[in-house]
Amino acid sequence: MDKNDSFMKALKCRECGREYPLTATHVCEFDFGPLEVAYDYERIKASMTRAAIESRPNSMWRYRELLPVAGDPTVGTKVGFTPLIKADRLARRLGIRELWIKNDTVNYPTLSFKDRVVSVALSRARELGFTTVACASTGNLANSVAANAAAAGLKAYVFIPSDLEQSKILNSLVYGANVIAIKGHYDEVNRLCAEIAGKFGWAFVNVNMRPYYAEGSKSMGYEIAEQLGWRLPNHTVVPMASGSLLTKIHKSYQEFQKLGLVPEAPTKIHGAQATGCSPISVAQKAGLDFFKPVKPQTIAKSLSIGTPADGFYALRVMKETGGAADDVTDDEIREGIRLLAEHEGIFAETAGGVTVGVAKKLIASGRISANDSAVLCITGNGLKTLDAIVGHVGQTREIKPSLRDFEALLATENLAPAAAC
Amino acid sequence: MAIEIRIPTPLRTLTNNEEIVKVEAADAATVAAAIGVLQTRFPGIQERLLDDKGEVRRFVNVYVNEEDIRFLQFQATPLKDGDQISIIPAIAGG
Numbered sequence: 001m002d003k004n005d006s007f008m009k010a011l012k013c014r015e016c017g018r019e020y021p022l023t024a025t026h027v028c029e030f031d032f033g034p035l036e037v038a039y040d041y042e043r044i045k046a047s048m049t050r051a052a053i054e055s056r057p058n059s060m061w062r063y064r065e066l067l068p069v070a071g072d073p074t075v076g077t078k079v080g081f082t083p084l085i086k087a088d089r090l091a092r093r094l095g096i097r098e099l100w101i102k103n104d105t106v107n108y109p110t111l112s113f114k115d116r117v118v119s120v121a122l123s124r125a126r127e128l129g130f131t132t133v134a135c136a137s138t139g140n141l142a143n144s145v146a147a148n149a150a151a152a153g154l155k156a157y158v159f160i161p162s163d164l165e166q167s168k169i170l171n172s173l174v175y176g177a178n179v180i181a182i183k184g185h186y187d188e189v190n191r192l193c194a195e196i197a198g199k200f201g202w203a204f205v206n207v208n209m210r211p212y213y214a215e216g217s218k219s220m221g222y223e224i225a226e227q228l229g230w231r232l233p234n235h236t237v238v239p240m241a242s243g244s245l246l247t248k249i250h251k252s253y254q255e256f257q258k259l260g261l262v263p264e265a266p267t268k269i270h271g272a273q274a275t276g277c278s279p280i281s282v283a284q285k286a287g288l289d290f291f292k293p294v295k296p297q298t299i300a301k302s303l304s305i306g307t308p309a310d311g312f313y314a315l316r317v318m319k320e321t322g323g324a325a326d327d328v329t330d331d332e333i334r335e336g337i338r339l340l341a342e343h344e345g346i347f348a349e350t351a352g353g354v355t356v357g358v359a360k361k362l363i364a365s366g367r368i369s370a371n372d373s374a375v376l377c378i379t380g381n382g383l384k385t386l387d388a389i390v391g392h393v394g395q396t397r398e399i400k401p402s403l404r405d406f407e408a409l410l411a412t413e414n415l416a417p418a419a420a421c
Numbered sequence: 422m423a424i425e426i427r428i429p430t431p432l433r434t435l436t437n438n439e440e441i442v443k444v445e446a447a448d449a450a451t452v453a454a455a456i457g458v459l460q461t462r463f464p465g466i467q468e469r470l471l472d473d474k475g476e477v478r479r480f481v482n483v484y485v486n487e488e489d490i491r492f493l494q495f496q497a498t499p500l501k502d503g504d505q506i507s508i509i510p511a512i513a514g515g
Contacts, residue, residue, distance in 0.1 A: 015480070026510070027431055027480070027510040028431075029431045029432075029434070029469075030469065031469070031478055031480065032431065032469070032478055032480040032481045032510045032511070033480055034480065034511075184487075187489070188487065191482070191484060191487070191507065191509055194429070194509045194510060195427070195429075195507065195509065198429065198430040290479065292491070293489055293491050293492065295492075307482065307489065307511065309480075309511040312479060
């Protein structure tokens with residue numbers, strides 16, 4: 001690839017199609033519709049073949065032409081290309097032929113899929129000349145902005161709801177970021193940040209940098225398609241907060257089909273939410289194409305967005321692809337976390353429990369057919385949400401350093417292997 | 422005192438870059454009436470906020486004293502002296 005070779009054409013309003021220059025701006029001046037990056041697909045097609053991609057380093061940047069930076073990325077160059085795991089034990093437990101886990105619990109460097117969007121947003125922010133970056137976050141994004149900004153020598157301000165998990169707060173503070181805790185839920189943090197963003201000339205990754213930022217999520221879909229051997233799964237189950245990831249995975253599949261990188265095939269995209277914050281899922285189940293905002297109340301704090309900005313588009317994607325949405329209670333979320341951990345050795349955060357729990361429901365109800373293939377997008381690491389499972393995953397048994405005590409313990413517990421849940 | 426309407430960046434071209442517009446409570450008993458006053462003062466602003474059915478556009482969030490009007494009474498939400506209205510584009514997750 002040539003340096004400084006941009007495949008971007010413009011920013012374009014998703015509602016009315018008006019075009020804007022490729023600056024740090026995110027809404028259409030006319031109807032407030034979100035702006036999205038438009039690409040020159042003809043040029044991309046000439047540059048992006050399977051062989052070319054396979055020859056590149058194992059990171060999300062192997063799909064560079066489809067990611068919105070003008071030159072070479074300068075932040076997060078090692079992000080992505082996380083494992084796609086064939087989950088045979090979990091497949092048998094849930095009753096489906098072919099099941100895969102896209103494991104972003106081990107994404108680099110901050111153990112969530114947010115490193116994908118942040119590496120794009122900060123690389124682009126640098127190109128546009130910003131030296132201070134910021135975000136409104138439910139936790140994972142804050143961690144990623146803090147870490148990637150530190151590595152890039154950028155100043156960072158992250159805004160979070162004050163009731164976040166302690167580990168997510170520490171995981172931002174440790175990088176030296178300015179962490180501002182807002183007394184309110186995420187939608188209130190978001191509202192404040194929208195007002196701040198207009199004022200200080202910072203690159204707010206999910207406000208004025210959103211058109212670039214959001215595109216980073218597509219890399220998860222590209223990787224799924226490539227790692228499946230250049231094909232699309234019958235089903236993909238995606239957790240929904242704002243709904244952005246779901247729409248971008250759909251876009252990634254469409255782009256790969258359009259570029260001839262995977263065969264055209266029907267592929268259903270399903271959305272997963274927590275019952276305590278399920279505006280999109282409730283709307284989908286009721287057959288509506290709009291949602292009613294809610295006040296979140298769930299242990300899945302990373303999905304606690306009551307006013308999901310991409311909710312309309314997520315509903316449209318599910319409708320167009322024949323996908324479904326569902327939601328799970330806090331207990332079902334914990335069960336989902338344990339199912340994944342006990343069957344595949346992967347410890348996901350609460351959002352992963354949501355995805356597994358909803359997949360279980362969709363398979364049991366036949367909305368995902370038992371003979372099909374499905375990929376579950378697991379987006380964050382369980383070490384970040386330990387609070388949610390304390391007291392719910394068994395407990396240690398304490399004995400003296402004595403063989404006799406140990407034998408006595410085994411005798412009383414009659415050696416039954418831990419029952420699969 | 423009056424009612425303060427905070428204007429988001431994309432609309433400030435219409436308000437001569439005014440960030441905060443004050444309207445008299447007597448002229449704006451509801452959010453709908455306040456939008457009407459804005460339209461009189463800054464022609465063209467209403468169509469940016471409302472769709473052709475007169476509903477608030479789906480990517481526009483309107484708050485009265487930090488509360489989303491969709492949790493109140495939508496455009497019929499009553500206003501009183503000292504209230505603050507914020508108009509904010511929907512933004513992405515985190």
